[in-house]
Ligand SMILES: NC(=O)c1ccc[n+]([C@@H]2O[C@H](COP(=O)([O-])OP(=O)(O)OC[C@H]3O[C@@H](n4cnc5c(N)ncnc54)[C@H](O)[C@@H]3O)[C@@H](O)[C@H]2O)c1
C-alpha cells in the first residue's frame with residue numbers, strides 16, 4: 458500500500474509526506490516543481506517530476522508503485538493570480554484534476570483526498586460557514602476547486618470513488634520540529650509575508666483594505682496550523698481505508714482573526730512591531746471567512762493540537778528565521 462501525494466514538494470504536501478513517513482507508510486510524490494522544491498521531499502521518498510495531467514504517467518505510476526490512495530495537493534493556489542489568469546487556473550486545477558480522477562477511477566482506487574478550499578463559499582457575513590452553506594465562489598481559484606469537488610462527487614456516484622474533500626481555511630505555521638515549512642517563492646499569504654518582513658526579507662507589509670465591514674475594518678480569516686490540517690488528512694485516509702463513505706469537511710478552528718491581529722501577533726513573536734502600510738482592497742478578497750468546524754470533529758474524531766494564533770505564528774517565524782539564516 459503506497460500513498461501517492463501530488464504536490465508533495467509544496468508547502469502543505471511536504472508536511473503530509475513527513476507525517477506519512479513518520480507512521481511508516483510508503484509514499485511516492487508527483488510534482489512538477491512549479492512552486493515546490495526538490496529539497497522539501499526527503500531523500501528516501503521517491504519523487505516523480507511530472508504533471509498530474511499526464512495520464513500516461515499516472516496510469517503507469519499507480520500499479521508500478523502499488524498505489525492504493527491518492528492525496529491530491531497539486532495545484533495553483535493564489536486567489537489574485539486566478540483573477541488575472543482564470544484560464545490558467547481552470548487548466549491546472551480543474552483539467553489537471555480531471556485527468557488524475559479519471560486515472561483513479563480506471564485503477565479502481567478506494568481512497569482519494571482532495572485539497573479544496575474555503576474559497577468555494579461566498580462571503581460568510583461574519584457567521585461561521587458550514588459545509589451545506591451555498592457554494593458561490595468569488596474567484597476563479599474557488600470555482601476551479603468547486604468544479605473538482607463536483608467531478609469527484611459525480612465520479613463516485615457513477616463509478617465508485619470514495620473520497621474526502623477537505624475545505625481548508627487559511628493554512629499557516631510550520632512543522633513544530635522544524636523539518637518543513639513554507640518556502641513558496643513570491644509568497645502572498647499573510648502570515649508568510651509578515652514573517653518575511655519580521656526577518657528583514659521585506660521592508661514591511663501592506664494591509665489590503667481597511668474599510669471592510671469587520672470589527673477593525675480588515676479582513677477576518679480562520680487560520681489553521683498546518684500540522685492540525687495534516688492530522689485531518691491522516692484521519693481522512695484512515696476513514697476511507699476503513700470503508701468510510703465520501704465526505705466534504707471544513708478544516709478550520711471556527712474562530713477568526715483580523716489582518717491587524719495577525720500582524721500584531723507576528724510583531725509580538727518577533728519582539729518588534731512589523732512596519733505596516735495601509736493599501737486598497739485586493740481583488741477577489743472576501744470580508745470574512747470562518748469555519749463551522751463541527752462536522753470534521755463528528756465524522757473523523759479530529760481534534761486540533763495547535764489551536765492558538767501565537768503558536769502558529771511562532772512556528773512560521775522559526776521556519777522563516779531558519780531560511781533567512783541558510
Ligand atoms: N495554503 C493555503 O492556505 C491553502 C488553502 C486552501 C487550499 N489550499 C490548497 O492546498 C494545496 C497545496 O497548497 P500549498 O499551499 O502547499 O501550495 P504549494 O504551491 O506550496 O504546493 C503546490 C504543489 O503542487 C505542485 N504542482 C502544481 N501544479 C501541479 C501539477 N499540475 N502537477 C503536479 N504538481 C503540481 C507545485 O509544484 C507545488 O509543489 C493546493 O491545492 C491549494 O489550492 C491551500
Ligand SMILES: O=c1ccn([C@@H]2O[C@H](COP(=O)(O)OP(=O)(O)O[C@H]3O[C@H](CO)[C@H](O)[C@H](O)[C@H]3O)[C@@H](O)[C@H]2O)c(=O)[nH]1
Pocket residue numbers: 534535536573574575576625626627628645646647648650662663664665666676677678716739742746
Ligand atoms: O500582504 C498581505 C497579504 C494578505 N493580506 C490580507 O490577509 C488576508 C489573508 O490573505 P491570504 O493571501 O493569506 O489568504 P486568502 O484568504 O486570500 O486565501 C487563502 O485561503 C483561501 C481560503 O480562505 C484559499 O484557500 C487560498 O488558497 C489561500 O491562499 C486577506 O484579507 C488579504 O487581503 C494583506 O493584507 N497583506
